[in-house]
Structure formats: structure tokens, C-alpha cells
């Protein structure tokens with residue numbers, strides 16, 4: 001038999017969480033066709049792994065790459081980490097299924113400008129992805145805030161019965177067109193006034209189509225246990241799986257409380273399907289939020305509409321040079337983006353280690369000074385947390401970014417190195433893999449990622465260049 005590619009002498013970490021093993025792996029077309037201690041046969045291209053790790057391509061379950069993955073289809077920030085699939089549409093904001101009338105409400109402005117929202121349906125979005133042919137696969141959630149913005153003239157109230165029924169219709173259509181589920185961003189002012197019942201009504205549509213519910217909780221600060229309880233109740237109401245997005249305990253008064261939140265997860269997991277994702281940093285990033293301005297920790301301004309010149313400075317520095325209070329400065333900078341050093345490292349570790357935590361970057365691709373998670377989240381888990389800090393074995397680190405994620409988000413035949421599965425693969429050196437992106441120099445490809453294959457096409461490798469684009473739109477499979 002003649003293969004397209006033959007990886008010789010690799011250490012397979014297959015994504016299941018099971019033990020690693022030495023093997024040869026053969027690729028034909030877009031599939032893995034053989035895995036054996038020694039494969040006889042020829043290939044168009046043989047790659048000597050030299051004992052390095054061959055793993056399933058990483059699945060970034062939490063992204064805001066909706067528009068950028070179409071505008072910049074090489075998508076270096078992600079493919080250079082070994083990511084082969086992104087899930088977009090998180091935190092209540094999606095480009096798919098969104099129509100902008102005049103202004104892009106916060107935080108949908110994280111995704112792009114008004115004229116870039118040109119995908120009124122998931123169908124339109126999927127065509128655009130297929131046409132752009134990005135380097136990575138793309139699956140989308142539909143955002144609750146996007147649905148609200150489609151149907152409501154005022155986001156700062158609960159939706160009426162008519163508006164809810166219009167949102168339900170749009171959600172149902174989106175699911176039928178292949179959306180993976182519904183996301184909410186209840187902490188943001190543009191969704192905060194929605195009632196639990198409003199979200200419960202939408203989740204009923206998910207149940208019928210077996211979609212997933214992901215949520216940026218109503219609060220990640222002191223009321224976090226109530227916010228978790230709300231998310232779990234919503235999941236129970238629809239009998240749908242719940243993913244708590246970027247789980248954290250934010251704010252100095254809240255530090256250490258992941259002991260409590262994970263205890264609640266333990267308890268609830270015995271009765272329903274709940275999990276979470278997490279990015280491996282103790283600083284968060286989003287649009288600048290007046291409610292989160294504090295002198296308890298540093299806040300870096302990453303962009304500002306009226307004052308682009310302050311990007312990269314702390315709010316405190318700007319306040320000093322302008323002789324104003326933090327809040328006065330915040331008001332003048334709006335709309336703006338920020339990095340908040342608002343987490344405790346021990347909380348980050350506890351969440352990352354938790355058995356049902358997946359890795360998601362939450363990277364913000366339009367930021368001129370992005371949080372380094374955009375370029376570094378996955379190699380940071382492999383290098384810093386697994387190898388250097390020994391938080392968990394490499395097999396578990398890989399499982400949290402591959403097999404577990406594909407199972408949760410129902411991406412069949414992906415997420416494992418397994419015969420018959422799609423050839424989404426990453427070859428990396430476990431001794432040197434690391435995140436190079438830093439807070440001061442955030443736009444840098446990872447070290448140690450040697451080759452990335454997407455759907456059987458060699459897509460990234462030597463010289464840190466994109467060498468192919470074979471990404472597909474991934475539709476929900478009931």
C-alpha cells in the first residue's frame with residue numbers, strides 16, 4: 001500500500017488520556033489509516049519523528065476567532081500552537097447568526113467592526129468558512145447576546161415573550177444548520193438583564209437538537225456560587241450538557257474560592273453533565289468594564305478607541321500622568337480593552353488540574369496588544385504546567401485539549417490518534433515545547449511545535465510557516 005504520509009518512530013499520545021507508546025502512523029487522504037509498531041510500505045512523504053510526540057491536533061474550545069479566521073485564513077496564532085480546530089461563538093457573542101443594525105454592542109465589538117458582521121445565518125457563515133478555507137477547522141456556537149441584539153431594540157432589559165419566541169426560532173434554525181449549541185455572556189451589561197427563564201426558554205431548543213450550553217457566568221466575583229447554580233439549573237431544565245467558560249474566581253476578595261466552586265462541580269457532576277474550560281494564566285482580558293476597575297491589582301489597557309496611544313500602559317500609570325482617578329480615566333478611554341491581573345495562581349492550577357477541565361485560549365485576535373493566551377495557551381499547558389511544574393502528566397495535558405474536547409463538543413472522529421479518524425495531528429518536542437508569547441511581546445509563535453497536519457494536509461512546519469490550508473466547517477452531528 002502507498003500512503004501519503006508516514007510518521008516513523010513517534011511517541012503516540014493518543015488523546016484518550018491513556019499511556020503513550022512508540023509507533024509508526026500512516027496517513028492516506030484525510031484519514032489515519034494505520035498505527036503499528038512498524039509499518040511496511042511506502043509513502044509520498046516519510047517523516048522521522050525521532051521519538052518526538054505525535055498527538056491529535058489541539059481543539060481550542062473557547063475562542064473569539066469568528067471573523068478573523070475568515071479574514072486571515074492562515075491563522076498563524078493558532079496553527080503555530082498545534083491547534084487544528086477552533087470553537088467560535090463563545091461568551092454570548094457570535095458572528096454566525098448575527099445581524100448588526102447600527103452599532104456593534106459591547107462585547108460583540110471584540111469580534112470585529114459593524115461592516116464585518118455579514119453572516120445572518122449559520123449557513124452563510126459556514127459557506128464563508130468553506131470559501132476562505134482557513135488552516136484550521138471551525139465549529140460555531142450561537143450567541144445569546146447576538147440573538148438578543150437581532151430581536152431587541154434595547155439590550156438592557158429582559159426579553160418579552162414575543163422576542164423570546166423569535167430568538168428560539170433563530171436558534172432552532174442555527175442548530176439545524178450545524179451550530180454546536182448556545183453560548184451566553186450573562187456578566188456583560190448587554191445580557192445581564194436577561195432572566196434565568198429567558199435562557200431556560202432558549203435551552204429548550206437545544207434539548208430537541210442535542211446541542212451544548214456554554215456560559216460566561218453571570219458573575220465570576222463574590223456571587224460565583226449563585227452564578228454556577230444558575231448555570232446548572234439552566235442545564236437541568238433543558239437536560240443538556242453545560243460548559244462553564246474560562247472558570248475562575250476573579251477579584252482579590254474571591255481568591256482561593258475554587259476550593260468551593262470545584263466542590264460544587266463534584267456534587268453536581270453526580271447528577272448532570274457539567275464541565276468547564278480554562279486558560280493557563282492568572283490574568284484575564286476583555287473589554288474595559290467600569291465595574292472591574294480597582295486599585296487591588298494591575299490593569300493594562302490593550303486598546304482604546306479615543307486614545308490608542310495608551311495601549312500597553314497600566315491604568316494607574318495613565319491616571320498618574322493625567323492626574324485623574326482610575327474611574328475618570330476609564331471613562332475617557334471607552335470603548336477600550338484591558339488585561340486584569342485578577343486571579344490567584346493557586347486557583348488557576350486547581351481549575352486546570354480538575355478532571356473535567358478542557359483547555360481553551362479565550363484569545364482576543366483583534367487586540368493590538370493581545371493577552372499572550374492568543375498565541376501561547378496550549379504550549380504553556382504542555383511546557384510550563386505539565387513538564388516544568390509537573391501539574392499533571394503530558395498524557396493528561398493532551399487529553400484536556402483533544403479527546404475530552406472532541407467528546408464534549410460532539411466532534412466525531414476527531415480528538416484521538418486512532419485508525420479511521422481524521423488526520424488532524426501535531427508533532428512536537430516534549431523537551432522544548434513552550435509558550436514564547438509574553439505580556440510584553442505577545443505575538444510570538446510557540447517553540448517546539450514541529451509539524452501540524454489538518455485533514456491530512458501538512459499545514460505548518462519548518463520555519464514556522466503556514467504550508468497548507470485544509471480547514472473545514474464542522475457541523476453538529478446529532
Ligand SMILES: [Zn+2]
Pocket residue numbers: 090091185216245246
Ligand atoms: Zn467570556
